[in-house]
Amino acid sequence: MTMTQEMEPTSSTIFTEDELNAHQAFRHAFPFFRNNAELTYLDNAATTQKPQGMIDAIADYYANYNANVHRASHQVADKSTRAYEKAREDVRHFINAPSSKEIIWTKGTTESINLVAQSLAFSRYFRQGDEILVSALEHHANFVSWQQLCKKLKLKLVIAPVNAQGIDLNACLALINNKTKLVAISHVSNVLGSIQPINAIINKARLHKALTLVDGAQAIAHLPVDVQKLDCDFYAFSAHKVYGPTGLGVLYGKSEILNALTPYQYGGEMVSNVSTDDACFSELPHKFEAGTPNIADVIGLGATLNFIQAQDKTALALYEKKLYLALYQGLASIPGVKLQGSEKGTSAISFTVCDWHVQDIAELLSQMGFAVRVGTHCAQPLMQVLDTEKGTIRVSLCAYNTYAEIQALINALQSLEDFV
Numbered sequence: 106m107t108m109t110q111e112m113e114p115t116s117s118t119i120f121t122e123d124e125l126n127a128h129q130a131f132r133h134a135f136p137f138f139r140n141n142a143e144l145t146y147l148d149n150a151a152t153t154q155k156p157q158g159m160i161d162a163i164a165d166y167y168a169n170y171n172a173n174v175h176r177a178s179h180q181v182a183d184k185s186t187r188a189y190e191k192a193r194e195d196v197r198h199f200i201n202a203p204s205s206k207e208i209i210w211t212k213g214t215t216e217s218i219n220l221v222a223q224s225l226a227f228s229r230y231f232r233q234g235d236e237i238l239v240s241a242l243e244h245h246a247n248f249v250s251w252q253q254l255c256k257k258l259k260l261k262l263v264i265a266p267v268n269a270q271g272i273d274l275n276a277c278l279a280l281i282n283n284k285t286k287l288v289a290i291s292h293v294s295n296v297l298g299s300i301q302p303i304n305a306i307i308n309k310a311r312l313h314k315a316l317t318l319v320d321g322a323q324a325i326a327h328l329p330v331d332v333q334k335l336d337c338d339f340y341a342f343s344a345h346k347v348y349g350p351t352g353l354g355v356l357y358g359k360s361e362i363l364n365a366l367t368p369y370q371y372g373g374e375m376v377s378n379v380s381t382d383d384a385c386f387s388e389l390p391h392k393f394e395a396g397t398p399n400i401a402d403v404i405g406l407g408a409t410l411n412f413i414q415a416q417d418k419t420a421l422a423l424y425e426k427k428l429y430l431a432l433y434q435g436l437a438s439i440p441g442v443k444l445q446g447s448e449k450g451t452s453a454i455s456f457t458v459c460d461w462h463v464q465d466i467a468e469l470l471s472q473m474g475f476a477v478r479v480g481t482h483c484a485q486p487l488m489q490v491l492d493t494e495k496g497t498i499r500v501s502l503c504a505y506n507t508y509a510e511i512q513a514l515i516n517a518l519q520s521l522e523d524f525v
């Protein structure tokens with residue numbers, strides 16, 4: 106063995122035994138990897154894989170106690186209602202919200218953000234000329250929702266500048282003033298993987314009595330989230346990005362604000378009293394949950410969160426951090442690769458390769474068994490800043506990915522050099 110070979114990092118030189126054990130136990134819980142042994146799944150920012158416990162919990166609900174919630178008094182309805190509300194409590198605990206009444210079920214991050222935007226509009230919170238601050242790196246869900254509201258209500262959409270590392274904090278803070286009525290910022294960029302300085306932004310917004318909404322879609326699976334420490338007014342995320350089911354999301358909101366808001370969707374279960382003239386809305390959280398909810402997936406998310414809580418979370422987080430660093434450094438070492446973001450990010454890394462069209466690279470990688478994402482990632486304003494109209498290649502990892510997978514991707518990209 107040569108000196109260079111001896112120095113090559115390996116899984117066991119990078120990670121501690123605890124970190125490797127935590128990773129292996131975690132990965133083992135996901136049947137997807139046994140069923141797709143030839144595939145290297147690195148598209149976790151789009152959606153994450155699902156643990157067996159979640160799949161079993163959903164099947165168990167449908168097979169054994171399928172009944173609508175909060176409507177009937179029979180036994181099976183009682184069981185489904187208890188399981189459904191227990192999951193709400195699991196979410197409360199996961200993000201350290203003060204009360205499960207502040208946890209509202211939605212279809213996903215997108216609907217959570219739209220719920221806030223439309224309910225604020227219905228509540229006449231904004232006046233003509235007020236300002237809403239977003240950043241140029243937002244996912245379209247947290248950009249277009251506010252852009253369109255501004256157009257409709259004649260508000261001003263203020264866009265905090267960003268660079269390839271993330272939000273320009275000083276410039277962002279300077280844009281918050283007494284006209285700012287709402288600040289909507291993502292916790293982690295879905296393109297750059299950069300962790301945004303949301304504490305400083307929330308604090309400045311609070312000084313000016315502006316509401317704050319954090320889009321947590323890309324943070325929830327990768328960072329500890331404590332909404333009381335953050336002191337944001339709203340926090341939105343999707344279940345499917347934290348190993349949970351698709352078609353389900355969460356909106357956390359402070360109860361004093363949610364209580365003051367007028368809901369924008371009407372129907373069964375969100376009303377306590379209805380006459381021909383008017384209706385009284387139910388207490389939180391039901392007032393924002395019109396119609397039959399996504400019961401099975403709520404129960405599935407509860408099972409997922411219990412599974413996550415039972416892992417060695419500290420070791421898993423360290424494992425994922427080191428894996429990210431290895432990926433970043435590996436990509437940086439390939440000639441012709443232009444990286445965005447920095448090694449301080451989490452999960453997602455974006456890059457382009459020389460003059461290659463990103464779509465061609467994705468096609469070649471797909472043929473080699475890699476699932477990565479290419480395109481503009483629902484973040485076109487950011488693509489303008491990065492000056493990559495056709496988008497980037499995005500690799501996004503989770504704690505179940507292996508060092509061997511990262512190495513294989515880097516080798517595959519290195520082999521593309523031969524085509525140049």
Ligand SMILES: Cc1ncc(COP(=O)(O)O)c(C=O)c1O
Nearest residue numbers: 213214215244246295322323343
């Ligand atoms: C930062 C961010 N916000 C919002 C969304 C929208 O999430 P969903 O499509 O689950 O509603 C995504 C999805 O990729 C995202 O990455």
